[in-house]
Amino acid sequence: MISAYTGTQIREAEKPLLDSGMGAVLMQRAARGMAGAAIAELRSRGHRLYGSSVAVLAGKGNNGGDGLFAAAHLAGRGMRTTAVLASDTAHPDGLAAFRRAGGRVVTLTDANAGELAALAGRADVVIDALLGTGAQGGLRGASADLVSRLAAGSHGLVVACDVPSGVDADTGEAGGPVLPADVTVTFGGAKAGLLADPGADFAGRVVVVPIGIEDALPWPALRRLEAADLAALLPRPARRAHKYSRGVLGVVAGSPAYPGAAVLACRGALAAGVGMVRYVGPPEVADLIRHSCPEVVCSTGTVAETHVQAWLVGAGMDGSDEDEMQRVRDAVDSGLPTVADAGALPVMPDVLAPQVVLTPHAGELATLLQRLGADLDRGAVEASTLAAVRRAAGLTEATVLLKGASTLVASPYQDFYSQSEGTPWLATAGSGDVLAGIIGALLAQVGPDVGRFRERGIDPDERWAAIAAMGASLHGHAGAAAAAGGPLTAGRISDALPEVWGKVSTLSN
Ligand SMILES: NC(=O)C1=CN([C@@H]2O[C@H](COP(=O)(O)OP(=O)(O)OC[C@H]3O[C@@H](n4cnc5c(N)ncnc54)[C@H](O)[C@@H]3O)[C@@H](O)[C@H]2O)[C@@H](O)CC1
Ligand SMILES: Nc1ncnc2c1ncn2[C@@H]1O[C@H](COP(=O)(O)OP(=O)(O)O)[C@@H](O)[C@H]1O
Numbered sequence: 001m002i003s004a005y006t007g008t009q010i011r012e013a014e015k016p017l018l019d020s021g022m023g024a025v026l027m028q029r030a031a032r033g034m035a036g037a038a039i040a041e042l043r044s045r046g047h048r049l050y051g052s053s054v055a056v057l058a059g060k061g062n063n064g065g066d067g068l069f070a071a072a073h074l075a076g077r078g079m080r081t082t083a084v085l086a087s088d089t090a091h092p093d094g095l096a097a098f099r100r101a102g103g104r105v106v107t108l109t110d111a112n113a114g115e116l117a118a119l120a121g122r123a124d125v126v127i128d129a130l131l132g133t134g135a136q137g138g139l140r141g142a143s144a145d146l147v148s149r150l151a152a153g154s155h156g157l158v159v160a161c162d163v164p165s166g167v168d169a170d171t172g173e174a175g176g177p178v179l180p181a182d183v184t185v186t187f188g189g190a191k192a193g194l195l196a197d198p199g200a201d202f203a204g205r206v207v208v209v210p211i212g213i214e215d216a217l218p219w220p221a222l223r224r225l226e227a228a229d230l231a232a233l234l235p236r237p238a239r240r241a242h243k244y245s246r247g248v249l250g251v252v253a254g255s256p257a258y259p260g261a262a263v264l265a266c267r268g269a270l271a272a273g274v275g276m277v278r279y280v281g282p283p284e285v286a287d288l289i290r291h292s293c294p295e296v297v298c299s300t301g302t303v304a305e306t307h308v309q310a311w312l313v314g315a316g317m318d319g320s321d322e323d324e325m326q327r328v329r330d331a332v333d334s335g336l337p338t339v340a341d342a343g344a345l346p347v348m349p350d351v352l353a354p355q356v357v358l359t360p361h362a363g364e365l366a367t368l369l370q371r372l373g374a375d376l377d378r379g380a381v382e383a384s385t386l387a388a389v390r391r392a393a394g395l396t397e398a399t400v401l402l403k404g405a406s407t408l409v410a411s412p413y414q415d416f417y418s419q420s421e422g423t424p425w426l427a428t429a430g431s432g433d434v435l436a437g438i439i440g441a442l443l444a445q446v447g448p449d450v451g452r453f454r455e456r457g458i459d460p461d462e463r464w465a466a467i468a469a470m471g472a473s474l475h476g477h478a479g480a481a482a483a484a485g486g487p488l489t490a491g492r493i494s495d496a497l498p499e500v501w502g503k504v505s506t507l508s509n
């Protein structure tokens with residue numbers, strides 16, 4: 001499990017060490033770690049260290065200090081180093097070390113931003129150390145101008161110091177121009193803003209450098225399940241298992257206009273190991289399901305008549321069929337774990353419960369939040385994904401999964417996840433229906449098994465968020481495997497899932 005923290009959490013963990021006079025030691029650890037990561041990245045790209053050039057963009061705070069010390073280490077390894085100071089002041093010890101190591105120093109002004117962007121653009125490595133966790137808002141003035149020009153032109157490898165400058169470490173919001181990093185070297189623990197869009201767009205690969213504060217870190221602001229977590233949490237059928245003991249998922253989905261969504265959701269669920277799928281809905285949709293996936297048991301019954309462990313509602317529903325909408329409401333009212341997607345979202349009661357997993361994309365989340373009184377549109381959700389998904393979980397008391405390049409999951413309590421195993425090829429029609437099917441299948445199988453989660457350090461009351469995150473992770477892994485670098489159609493995510501599941505679940509912990 002990857003744990004990520006807010007800047008405030010990291011500062012609080014650092015405080016006892018800073019109070020005991022260890023500040024310089026922490027900075028040295030950070031700077032050494034950053035220099036090491038830059039060297040490793042350069043070598044992996046076939047560069048020789050000696051004679052390569054590095055430009056460090058240094059702000060006036062401790063982030064700039066880290067960057068200057070790291071550049072001093074690189075100068076000591078034979079690299080040609082230039083520091084672009086963003087203001088007249090710089091971290092005094094960092095600057096002194098940099099000068100002693102033979103680095104060249106230039107100061108940014110409004111007049112020379114273009115010239116210095118060109119200079120930095122010619123360096124083999126750019127270290128972005130303008131702003132870190134102490135940033136208030138995005139880059140401004142000449143620094144913003146420098147970064148805009150650098151980002152727009154050609155440049156070498158970009159290593160961000162702690163966070164890409166201008167990305168809010170807590171939220172991932174970007175309040176101005178940001179230089180996209182190839183690698184972000186972050187200190188003491190990952191920052192939540194590196195795992196949430198738009199921050200994740202700029203972070204590149206994230207490398208965490210321990211600096212000695214790790215034991216003092218609190219409960220993380222955001223977590224990411226890794227393959228080992230999936231291995232521990234995914235169900236395995238017992239020897240005496242039968243289809244009912246393995247979990248049955250009820251599906252209320254599809255409409256005469258969108259029957260395919262129901263098929264894709266059922267196929268996702270079947271591929272995710274559920275014992276049985278029971279479909280209840282209009283005969284036209286049931287006919288297509290019978291033809292496309294004969295494993296599904298179809299009926300026209302009510303929710304009360306259908307014995308299941310979990311429900312999937314809403315995929316491909318357009319709200320035109322009142323019987324279907326009644327089934328959606330009944331499924332949610334049943335109190336069983338329920339994944340509610342697409343057409344179910346507009347008819348959800350305002351207040352739900354954590355075993356209801358809502359799966360909006362950004363546009364649907366904006367509509368949901370507007371209904372609950374918030375004044376924000378799709379763009380505002382996309383600019384502030386973590387805050388938006390948290391707000392939705394807080395208001396609805398449901399588990400909310402926000403789909404996107406990074407998929408965020410918020411429980412209404414304190415657990416938050418970000419999964420990003422997928423590929424942009426997953427942005428294809430029907431992909432979300434498959435995700436709903438996978439999550440529904442997991443809810444039916446592992447929803448009742450609180451022990452499994454407790455053993456993995458997950459509070460049983462918070463397991464719904466973990467299950468949603470497991471679904472997003474499997475969906476991403478399967479999508480990446482199926483795409484294999486090329487285009488993808490949604491049905492192939494399900495086709496790839498059993499093999500991905502098999503590989504992941506045999507990993508040892
Ligand atoms: N506290 C510590 O001992 C450690 C801190 N570390 C580094 O220190 C960083 C935090 O340092 P600081 O608290 O000095 O903060 P920063 O270096 O992130 O920035 C703060 C400085 O920038 C100015 N500033 C804030 N927002 C601005 C904006 N939008 N535009 C222009 N200037 C702005 C502030 O006035 C302040 O002078 C971390 O990100 C990390 O890189 C590491 O060295 C590890 C140890
Ligand atoms: N750029 C992207 N990178 C990775 N995954 C993505 C990207 N865009 C979308 N996805 C994933 O693809 C799925 C799309 O779901 P959704 O928007 O509901 O599509 P649909 O309604 O067509 O089924 C979600 O799981 C989402 O996280």
Ligand SMILES: [K+]
Pocket residue numbers: 063128129130131132160161162163164165
């Ligand atoms: K930075």
